Amino acid sequence: MLVLLDQTRLPGEETELVCTDAPALVQAIRTLAVRGAPLLGIAGAYGVALAAARGFDVDEAADALANARPTAVNLAYGVRRAHAAYRDAVTAGADATDAARVALAAARALHQEDAEASRRMAAHGLALLDELLPGGGHRVLTHCNTGALVSGGEGTAFAVALAAHRVGRLRRLWVDETRPLLQGARLTAYEAARNGMAYTLLTDNAAGSLFAGGEVDAVLIGADRIAADGSVANKVGSYPLAVLARYHHVPFIVVAPVTTVDPETPDGASIEVEQRGGHEVTEVTVPFVPVTGVEAGGGIPVAPLGTQAYNPAFDVTPPELVTAIVTEEGVVSPVTREGLAELCARSRQVTIS
The missing domain is CATH 1.20.120.420 (translation initiation factor eif-2b, domain 1)
Structure with a gap:
């Protein structure tokens, strides 16, 4: 079992x-x-x-x-x-x-x-943050959940923030709630609290005001698939953060193991995006809190009966909006097809040897 x-x-x-x-x-x-x-x-x-x-x-x-x-x-x-x-x-x-x-x-x-890849990604990611943002005091915005709950180790993007926290260089972790299933609110906040990190939860649509106020030094996200050209599929809501980051001149960093890079997927348009059930949008799921008349895992309607919902699980960020991709084998920046191919080839050589 x-x-x-x-x-x-x-x-x-x-x-x-x-x-x-x-x-x-x-x-x-x-x-x-x-x-x-x-x-x-x-x-x-x-x-x-x-x-x-x-x-x-x-x-x-x-x-x-x-x-x-x-x-x-x-x-x-x-x-x-x-x-x-x-x-x-x-x-x-x-x-x-x-x-x-x-x-x-x-x-x-x-x-x-x-687990070993997680450790190495954290080290590479922290070095990159310190290079891009000298002086420490990093204020990092993250989306969805990328910690120990997604990994054999301490995670991907979250592991970088955790490494910064452990050496005293994380000033604030901004946690997007990540609608509609609230993986940020339920899971990232849970992991941040367990690790004693300074964190603040925000609604996804409040991120723009944080950028406008100069409160974000870097964005750190994970990835579910990285195409050969560097396009990144991640939890829906990531692409708007990339656009905000570019406008406000804030580094947008993707942290993922080399196994997430898919050379067989040529570009972002070729990534199959999972479409999930509309009830995740039209209802608020109750995962654990007892609510009269609603079983755990059930939902409370928040939209009129029969409302159609658009619910992609992921969106795709083009490579020109990605400052760097951090892997266990190193950092690709700028993000190009050639740079990713070289990294994957190097990874295969390391694995073979």
Whole structure:
């Protein structure tokens, strides 16, 4: 079985969700009980190992897991990696038990690599912040959730802010609430509080006034997919921040592992953006607070019955609005197709060696 922290219950409850088969994990991924690009890759790999250990159809499980959410490229990457290890073992003559062990070892290796990548991204990101903003006292705006809840380590963009906090150079973490599912309010604020960081929560539409008032020194976000040309798909609301940052001459920095870069996706227009249910917009979800007549996970209507809603899970920021992409292998700035290709090639050489 695979045991997850149910992120839909945070911050009110730290509840474990037990997945005993791949379909249960697919459901957990689709309902956002487990989320965040790097962690989805890890979960997908463990899901393949789970299917193998339970004696289910591993090919079928891998296909279902890889397609559970279309935008996050790490999910398919993690699934493919564990699946390839399993198939290679079977081809080499391993029995079902040994092949399952090989898939599990692949998942654990990915988990460990992601934790190390998180540490290195934090170091590279902090060095970049100090270079762009000498003197410390960084006031950083972030969107969605990019901490330990999305990673095998301490996260991506949040890990950079946390590193700045630990050396006394984070003055304020501005946390976008991130509508409609409030991952910033529920999850990033939860992680910031647990780490003793100075943070302030704001509605997404208040970010402009912060920029106008000169209260933001840098924007730090994660990514669910980075196209070959440097276009970045991230939680919806990221693109408007990039536009604001450019107008106000504020660095807009994307922090993501190399596995989030997808050379097979040529540009931003080629990124499939997940469209989620309209009820996430027309209702306020109640993840944990008991409300009379509403079950946990249910919703309170905030729009007239029958209202149509536009609810993309992500938007795409073009590379010309991105100051830098920070990975475990280093920083790409300016963001160009050639720079990303060189970084990915260097990463493959490091992995092979």
